[in-house]
Amino acid sequence: MWLSLAFALFVAPMQAQEEERPYFDQREQALLRLLTKLPQTPPPSPSNRFADDPRAARFGQILFFDPGLSPSGTVSCATCHDPEKGWSDGRPTSLGVSLGRRNAPTLLGAAEQRWFFWDGRADSLWSQALGPVENPVEMAGSRTDMVRYVAETPDLRKAYEELFGAMPEGLDDRKRFPDGARPRPPAPTGMFHDVSDLSMPTEGLPAYKAWASMSAEDQEAINQAFAYCGKAIAAFERKLVIQPAPFDRFAASVLTPGAEGADKDAISIAAQRGLELFMGKASCHNCHFTPLMSDREFHNVGHEVGVDEDFDHGRPDGIQKLRLDPFNGMGPYSDAPDLETNVKLRYLFYDSHTYGAYKTPTLRNLGRTAPYMHDGRFDTIEEVVFFYQQLPGQPPIGHREETLTRPRMTLQERKDLAAFLRTLDSPPLPEELRRAPD
Template sequence: MSQVTFAKLATAAISIALSAAATEPADALEFTDSEIRIIRQHSPLGPPPPDPSNRFAEDPAAARLGQSLFFDARFSANNDVSCATCHIPGLGFANGAQRGTGTGGQLTTRHVPTLLNNAYNRWFFWDGRADSAWSQATQPLENPIEHGADRLQIAHLASHTPEIRAAYERVFGSMPDLSDRTRFPEHAAPTPDVSPRARAWRSMSVADQHAVDRVFTNLTKAISAYEREIVSRDSAFDRFAANIGSHESASAIPESAQRGLRLFVGRGNCRLCHSGPNFSDGEFHDTALPRSGGLRDTGRWGGTRRLLMDPFNSGGTFSDGVRPVLRFVAPRQDSSGAFKTPTLRGVARTGPYMHTGQFKTLREVLNFYSTRENIPRTHGEQGIIRRLDFTESELDDLEAFLESLTGRPLPQELLTAPPSPE
């Protein structure tokens, strides 16, 4: 190596070192004991809570089958929609748009929520109309503007596809014989209408309906087992929280993010709803969001009624165990217009935001909470949400903190269809 080359390399090395030093935070903020206690409520994120309604939730074979189904567009009316159509792995398992696009290009009525950390939820959908991930998955499959499929179509497809059938039987035992089309029509579902699908469903015996529902819910239990693996954790914030109060924490997140964290747990009061290690209380709030068109959405009010009527809720025949909280669900007057608190883990990658998807960026969300402009007067409200008048610098800090909640990348093998469902 010539002296000139060596000198150039040495200069480059010094330059890189200086650059690294320049990006390192100057110092860690001094947090009070009270702040530290609250910050530690948010980290680390442990394993998802058990799902008593799905005894296959932790079964790796069920998860591989579920992963295969998740990416399979054949489970839709026009072979054009899979779960991954709206829950795009590269976009934090959201879709990057205000609304989801279902079969035939139809738009969903609400924004697509991320599936990151879905297994930590107590309720599912923005309005909580399902109490398990597997019962949630039954609904978009049969929703005419999402997959537009029906449970007979789905059961027949699973039955006729050798690799899916084999994977199914390995996990759930033998699949029923669905070959008699007089007993098991090509298409049927218990929709509340007079459509051919609904009539076909009513023509079936209760025992045959039950057999199909068992296959249908087993398939969604497999999807749920896959979704349990989609976990965002080990973020820069977690590294900061693990060492808070020590010198090591200074290098975990920038000083700006630390200032944002202080606002998050302090003056901003964000942590009241975005609480715990998953940054969500899992419950429902009316934030007086400006109307973004359409009829008033009753949110949790309607969701509660649908949950209680859902035969696939955790108290139903196809559940492996009731979730204790279901027993105490009842429509409550103050739940109208309330929507589920989303997790903030990975939030920087899952825009747009809110159940309406009306805010494209985190900055717009933060501005909404800061200024409280254009909030509807007639809307139900949460008295604790008050105008905060954050400065531009404070908004920068909050945004930096939210960026620090991005977890380590998920294993690549979880982001695409597996080579085989088995």
């Protein structure tokens, strides 16, 4: 009797589930092919000739974990991109020297991106890395202080000079290289930004005045050394490659059964149904495709913004800043400033449709990178799924994209979709990448 009871309770329901295993037809298989097969080497980065230099990666790894890069000595890149928190920080918006307004994205697979930051204001990983150093809410430092810190720290100086040659001369002369000196960053204002407004180097903080007081050669020397440090950090970040997740092992079982690692039981049946929804009724794949589960472009999903809240424009600001950034791919610090390499920079335009658009984030490792969205407004994957079903309210400017269709989903279907999204967590990277090198 016990045996038959055990059968009724456990074995029979399992068999019933077995029968419901979804079948992936040709259309779905074609879509599945777009989502899996993670590249294990990132695409080339022609603007950074040190991108794949192991010595640069090692130097970059030291810088990444070094809080000395911030004048307070308390904030490193790893503060907000913590390897133990999916290379993010677990907070709605980041806390550096003070509280920021945006959520820290994971760095896993970042080298696969075309644009960096939620608004895409950097076009390379190396130029991205320069932003946080001077961001007043992140490290609140300056390029001059950072270069001086490298020059005055014997191990860093040695590593730097082996790679990039001599550091700028005369850094201990505070008159020539004033503390905190940095140029005024381009700051778009208003709805239709006036470009002439953006380059007034002496206006504002003493730090900008200090920078303006420096000779053009000294400014240039600091910029060059700053760019080299960014290139080293990028070389390290290129090693943060996404490892295959249970989803990929399942996808292999559908696409190439019998291949190494292929496993039709790698994800639950509920997650398999969720995958069908993702590529079917819920149309998530319209924007979340490629093995990163991101089209690497910008969209307005139409978040509501409270009346007292300051509206974050997103993409248009990013375009303005990128165009004016001397560290962009066509600038003087790029190792491949030609037009052909930088063709993506030619197609930057913004209009009212780009207001409120942010970069489609990767869905890889979602289980470790809560909270979600550019402002960390959702705590759980379930809340995100519910949002896409409801699409409440309207964005304050611009409009929500029409490809978002408010799919009708039952509670069970929402659970299935969330279960699928949880199968995208990869095993952690080797321990030697998750800390400062020996």
